[in-house]
Amino acid sequence: MLLSITTTHEPVTDLGFLLHKHPDRFQSFDLSFGRAHFFYPEVSESRCTASLLLDLNEIELVRDSHKSPQASLDNYVNDRPYVASSMMSVAISKVLRSAMQGTCKDRPELATTAIPLVAELSVLPVRGGEEFLRNVFEPLEYVVTARSHPVDDHFPEWGESRYYTVTLQHTISLAELLRHLYVLIPVFDNLKHYYISEQELDKLISKGEGWLTSHPLKEQITRRYLKNRTMLTRRELELLRDETEAPGEDQLEDRDGTELEIERPLSLNEQRHATVLSVLQASGAKRVLDLGCGEGKLLRDLMTVKEFEEIIGVDVSVRALENAVRRLNYERLPPHQRDRVKLLHGSLMYRDARVEGFDAAAVVEVIEHLDPPRLTAFESVLFRHTRPRTVVITTPNREYNIRWESLPAGAFRHADHRFEWTRTEFQSWATRVAAEYGYTVRYLPIGPEDPEVGSPTQMAIFERKANPDE
Ligand code: SAH
Numbered sequence: 328m329l330l331s332i333t334t335t336h337e338p339v340t341d342l343g344f345l346l347h348k349h350p351d352r353f354q355s356f357d358l359s360f361g362r363a364h365f366f367y368p369e370v371s372e373s374r375c376t377a378s379l380l381l382d383l384n385e386i387e388l389v390r391d392s393h394k395s396p397q398a399s400l401d402n403y404v405n406d407r408p409y410v411a412s413s414m415m416s417v418a419i420s421k422v423l424r425s426a427m428q429g430t431c432k433d434r435p436e437l438a439t440t441a442i443p444l445v446a447e448l449s450v451l452p453v454r455g456g457e458e459f460l461r462n463v464f465e466p467l468e469y470v471v472t473a474r475s476h477p478v479d480d481h482f483p484e485w486g487e488s489r490y491y492t493v494t495l496q497h498t499i500s501l502a503e504l505l506r507h508l509y510v511l512i513p514v515f516d517n518l519k520h521y522y523i524s525e526q527e528l529d530k531l532i533s534k535g536e537g538w539l540t541s542h543p544l545k546e547q548i549t550r551r552y553l554k555n556r557t558m559l560t561r562r563e564l565e566l567l568r569d570e571t572e573a574p575g576e577d578q579l580e581d582r583d584g585t586e587l588e589i590e591r592p593l594s595l596n597e598q599r600h601a602t603v604l605s606v607l608q609a610s611g612a613k614r615v616l617d618l619g620c621g622e623g624k625l626l627r628d629l630m631t632v633k634e635f636e637e638i639i640g641v642d643v644s645v646r647a648l649e650n651a652v653r654r655l656n657y658e659r660l661p662p663h664q665r666d667r668v669k670l671l672h673g674s675l676m677y678r679d680a681r682v683e684g685f686d687a688a689a690v691v692e693v694i695e696h697l698d699p700p701r702l703t704a705f706e707s708v709l710f711r712h713t714r715p716r717t718v719v720i721t722t723p724n725r726e727y728n729i730r731w732e733s734l735p736a737g738a739f740r741h742a743d744h745r746f747e748w749t750r751t752e753f754q755s756w757a758t759r760v761a762a763e764y765g766y767t768v769r770y771l772p773i774g775p776e777d778p779e780v781g782s783p784t785q786m787a788i789f790e791r792k793a794n795p796d797e
Contacts (some may be wrong), residue, residue, distance in 0.1 A: 348365055442498065444496070453515065475488065497557075606788055615687045616689070621646075622650040642673075723746035727774075750785055
């Protein structure tokens with residue numbers, strides 16, 4: 328699989344500065360799934376082309392095939408060595424990291440300058456055909472050319488395949504072009520991203536910042552990602568454990584410690600989980616979700632209730648899910664228990680078909696970790712699409728903070744909290760959401776109630792109306 332980038336910007340040698348690669352050199356890089364070669368097939372006065380060629384090591388891929396549980400012929404015979412897939416994205420991020428970040432030490436102004444660029448991908452498997460290809464790239468103002476390849480030259484009646492040679496032309500900064508390719512290449516692909524880790528997929532999402540949110544197909548692009556995310560198996564989680572963590576996640580863990588320390592005298596966390604558990608039980612739910620399950624403390628409680636036939640925990644943090652696997656002693660669970668509970672890596676910001684159609688969802692101490700401008704996305708995903716019959720949301724009551732002796736005045740209980748609401752703020756949010764999506768809502772305090780400032784935790788219980796017009 329080959330990605331070529333051509334510019335007619337002059338002097339053409341600027342491309343070498345931007346890519347941090349000298350036009351006279353042929354360079355090779357070892358990657359976990361093979362080798363990437365980087366070279367310049369053409370450098371003339373007026374044109375310069377740079378190419379990134381991937382040479383997959385199929386033996387390594389097969390050796391790694393424990394990530395796809397059924398070892399089968401598919402592991403040996405597939406299109407992976409020939410098409411641009413998520414592995415191309417990984418190669419872009421490894422080989423062209425500085426260029427994608429838009430850093431150029433020698434010529435900083437050049438990195439943000441729009442220059443005429445043409446990217447050619449040979450070949451891209453396009454699920455959805457040329458129309459989808461255009462619908463993805465044209466809103467980003469690319470001039471798209473797509474040449475499809477027949478299934479077999481000798482049998483024209485078999486028609487066209489889903490493989491295309493694609494050129495994308497635009498006057499744009501190189502960093503932007505690379506970020507677009509990095510995020511979008513895997514979106515066209517039909518296969519699960521077998522051979523790369525979930526963490527690498529996470530990075531794909533972060534590269535979408537700044538343009539994905541305003542893209543008309545943002546939902547479809549995002550959905551295709553999430554669809555490609557496999558349920559994390561125990562084996563995968565073990566593999567991920569060895570990988571280096573993003574620094575942010577370590578910091579989060581320390582902060583979690585702080586939160587527990589402050590609240591310990593009341594063991595508020597246990598009271599919260601006990602209350603949520605009884606509300607869920609009373610709702611008669613059989614299939615329950617714990618959204619933002621963290622390290623799985625509530626999941627462990629949910630597992631003690633035999634009426635819950637299916638229990639799914641979702642969290643955006645791989646580290647938290649790993650800890651949940653440990654906490655639940657997942658490895659040693661008898662098979663019938665293991666079948667009841669599943670952990671999914673996912674974000675509450677994006678619609679996810681895997682969690683639709685459940686009876687109840689608990690969202691315990693999660694919303695205050697979400698950026699306020701993104702709450703609308705969260706609301707719409709939860710109440711419009713996931714749409715469980717019962718939703719239980721808990722969040723700190725900010726008014727109570729003055730009762731925590733160890734908490735400095737005005738501080739939040741946790742460094743990662745983006746806000747903490749008073750009772751009025753929480754209730755006006757919840758009342759509005761309930762009305763908008765056809766739910767009723769009631770409120771319960773959790774923890775000791777203070778006559779002045781209320782209880783430390785506030786809880787809203789939403790019930791879906793049978794007839795939303797009521
Ligand atoms: N519900 C758990 C954990 C609360 S801490 C408990 O009661 O103990 C908040 C959790 O929300 C963290 O595990 C964090 O990783 C998760 N989280 C934050 N933003 C998220 C998002 N957008 N999608 C899914 N989980 C998220």
